[in-house]
Amino acid sequence: MRLQHAKVELALHALRKGSGRPLLLLHGLGERSPDAVPESASPWPGPVFALDFTGHGRSSVPASGGYTAEILMGDADAALTQLEAATLLGRGLGAYVALLLAGARPRQVRGAILCDGPGLAGGGDRPGTPHVALPAPGSSPPDPFVLVELARDVRPPDYATSFVRQANQLAGLPHPVCVCARERPDWLRAVVAEPGVESAPLPEALALYADES
């Protein structure tokens, strides 16, 4: 399925058809959507979709970079528009994007599950030494620009927690965010410390939102 997000064409893959609320998989930095439902997500009772972010997989690769995590949140929002409502399962960078979208579209995101994966840490809680981000050599996809630009984007803990608070206030779920990731960068440690955030292994996280209606 092709979706349009501003000038970018995104690939949304239907990995499993079915009825009920879909699970939307968001891959990590430099990854792409899996071809089939991963075993770890197979207990999900409903349909399963997976999105290729801009510059990844079968989505278009724009010229000249300019990536931000917020732009990828817009990618995920385009998928959410298509699906109407979904539970998000994000890996690495996709986990951070899932958190952002859970705060930005609290009524459509019915739970965000944050898992380990490439790009989970980001660039820390404040900018490092100023630099000019130039792409590493390599063919795309994944876009060499995304690999460099979203490997060190700044993720202040209080920015991350503002999305949790928004989900808490507006989603109407007892636990709008569930963290499975064992890697805990500062932003994620702060997220875990917020009320309403559950920490659990993935099977329990899936069960948490599968039961939610």
Add this chain to the structure above:
Amino acid sequence: MREVTSADAKGEPGAPSYPGARTPDRLRSVDSFGLRLAVYEWGETGAPVILLAHGGFDFARTFDVFAPLLAAAGYRVVSWDHRGHGDSAHAALYSWEADVRDALLVLESTTREPVHLIGHSKGGAVLTQLALTMPHRVRRLVSIDGMPSRRAHPDVADHERTRLLAEDLAGWLDHRRRAAHLVRKPGTLDDLARRRGRMNPRLPLEWLRYLVTLGARRDPDGWRWKIDPALRFGGFGPFRPEWHLERLPGLAAPLLGLLGGQQEPMGWDTTPEVLRPHLPPGARVERFEDAGHFIHIEQPEPVTKLVLEFLS
């Protein structure tokens, strides 16, 4: 590089002109990894270089009065339209990092010798980052109301902050949902000039009319600003203005900061008092009490005089 011919300069019959405004002497483009950036030059090619950067939602030809004044003093003044602005290509993605990278590529296309940097508003902040990143390529830095100090949301109660953020986020995402189909609203030349006047209330209508003829194009149904409709005021993100200030003390290049004393919609409202603790040794800050955000447009001669003294 292309020399500007008299046909370029002549414009359309009856097209507005503006006292002191001068068409660039040369036009060229720079390829930023597949994205075309429009580059403009005033002054002799062998002269010392000033790299001049415009602010957000502006374009290089807003320097049509200021740049020729600098060029007349013996500089090669090089400016460019930021991605998505003016005559540069519309990009799929926009970011701060990308703007800094574009600036470096324009510099690289011009010279490897150290240059002076002058930036207005966001352009001042972009060039400050360039100066911190590439200190060996910079002689002196002038930032014209380009030193941020205010937070998007002042201190408010936590639940209120959440509501404010929710509105920002939903508004931004809704805009992204529409962005593929957005076109700028057409109008007469005067319509566009007046619309711009709402954000530039201190600038004369004649100047704004002049800008329309450069920053907009004439379609069959009217004039439209060339700027990418996907770009949007405001927005949000993890950026904190104080991070910019915290870096200032480390600047190696001598710094001249210009501030306007009059508040207006696009102004950054930074005061000398806020800047003082962050200034690098020898930095100079001048406040033009009777000017707003566009100090170099409101008062080109005094600003040029001050800048030339500082650069010499």
